Amino acid sequence: MKKRTTPPTLSEVARAAGVGTTTVSRVINGGERVSAKTLARVRRVIDELGYMPNQAARVLKGDRTRTIGLIIPSIADPFFSSCAEAAQAVARANDSLLIVTASHNDPHTELENVNILISHRVDGLILAPANSQGQALRELLDRLSVPVVAIDRPVTKSKVAAVVSDNFKGARSATQHLIDHGYRRIVCLTGESTLFTIQERIRGYRAAVEAAGLPYNLNTSIKDYKSAEYAIESMLAGADPPDALFTLKNSTTMFAFEVLQKLKVQVPQKVSLLGFDDFELASAVRPSISVVQQPVEEIGRVAAELLFDQLMGRKHPSLSAHVRRSGPVTLETHLIRRASCGCIPAAV
């Protein structure tokens, strides 16, 4: 229980070990060019004193801080926390620390976070832009002297690299999947249409139904259980009730599911359901819900790798070059076939 007010410094170690500061510095940096004897002695002293190098001083010397920042809407959101976990693994592998902050999807908080991280001299930044179009963010980012990678949503009109799911293709093939099942009146439900991801998904849905000559029916009013109930109930009571629901985000999928349960609508016999984005619930619920799964961990991993590529001076020219050439890295989604679309029997 030797609490000191101030941690031991390198020169204290040097003094205690009877050597110069350089020697100690060498020891803590791998012990090159130091005699075995000295090395051992210094190491012992370091241990006794509980010495830990002061990163701040290193940073000041102009070195990298070996920290990278990640700004996401919420730490508690499973999608982003999985990204974070994957990114952290990559950061560790690159001997760096990942600092995660939450923007709560608020552009102002986001800018603030960028500034905080920059003043902590992170070597690079990964972020899920609260507002893809925001020009304040774009300007700030373009001024930054560190590399930036966007995830989930690209920063429009900017050169910053981005790693996103292929929302368009994922939605299109999901819709096509419903069509292949024989459904003909497929309505697309969401509660949000400004987000880049959602827009892409809408495009995908549209492409599929139009290609098949089926009606395009989009409803963006699903904000909560109530609105979902109202929307779905009126549709089912309407002239041309849907035989399939394609929901574009988790909350919408859940609301739709609960409403169908409440209304005792048989899923998928009467109405089938397919959601974009996977979630724990989807597989556990009865009937289990088919979904388009995003490569969550991969997004975090690839984004971090891309960042370190840039930091290291583009060791993988292929990937970095690709990004510069063709915009966002687009990662494939994966259709998870469960019961709600009719792929597997509803009874467990």
Add this chain to the structure above:
Amino acid sequence: MKKRTTPPTLSEVARAAGVGTTTVSRVINGGERVSAKTLARVRRVIDELGYMPNQAARVLKGDRTRTIGLIIPSIADPFFSSCAEAAQAVARANDSLLIVTASHNDPHTELENVNILISHRVDGLILAPANSQGQALRELLDRLSVPVVAIDRPVTKSKVAAVVSDNFKGARSATQHLIDHGYRRIVCLTGESTLFTIQERIRGYRAAVEAAGLPYNLNTSIKDYKSAEYAIESMLAGADPPDALFTLKNSTTMFAFEVLQKLKVQVPQKVSLLGFDDFELASAVRPSISVVQQPVEEIGRVAAELLFDQLMGRKHPSLSAHVRRSGPVTLETHLIRRASCGCIPAAV
């Protein structure tokens, strides 16, 4: 798009503004004792250059880093990510940055994380000890010159403050609740029994059944769906089948739930179910699952507040003193009555 290789420094700002470094320093620290004119000019230059103070240099001056560390088993675990979110809010309120790292419940990784954070000179540390008994951790922590607060699990035999749920009382009253419902053959299921939290819950369960003169029946074999199926199936086929299941952790609750579904056992008519720890699924599933809810955000919040209390020199002597006196801060759990225990009708 003015990318510089190296960010502007305070002295550059000073030169550009035609003032001394001291003046700039004053400006960025609130602008006391600077003439309005100079202030405005310096501010403008700062803006033009996109200057951001280098935290590293400040830190080196001996100030606090205004960062605190949080080490949790996994960022992607909803329980801990909610804690993290709450702790981050408190950190922000104290003008500090929260750095979250994942230990994956591995004592070695945990020690490593402590060291990394310490070398980054965090002002304080919050952690969920991978192993409450681990003496390596205890020793390291006791040597640290920064305050530490443990969450979820205390560090045994150590003086570090801790914030935990009242696992014992929560489990006891949950069990009592089942007893009050009239269930008599209550079995307690878990897949883990070394964790502090689980042990406490077991104690709680035991206290309740013993007080009621009911049989004590603990099964710690539930590691996955398979083992749950085996265990539950044989119990139900056995001589004295349980009429209630008390599961001690989320995964166990889910496995048990799925097995009961698969076996088409009526819940709660045939067997009721009550789980420790709430999760999204629990309320969405049919029948909805009754649970003991932990004050997740509160744990994160209180832990962070406790930490800042210590950093600020104990502004709330009441709380800090309390902690020193009586060990862990114990936060009340809350019983969420849903369908699976029989509290509300199973049909939605």
Add this chain to the structure above:
DNA sequence: CTGTTAGCGCATTCAC
């Protein structure tokens, strides 16, 4: 192999 020294960017005396 090892020690001496000069800054890194900033806050802080202490003069002016």
Add this chain to the structure above:
DNA sequence: GTGAATGCGCTAACAG
């Protein structure tokens, strides 16, 4: 009100 000088802990020349 303002500025010049000093040192925080460390690394990277540059001697020895």
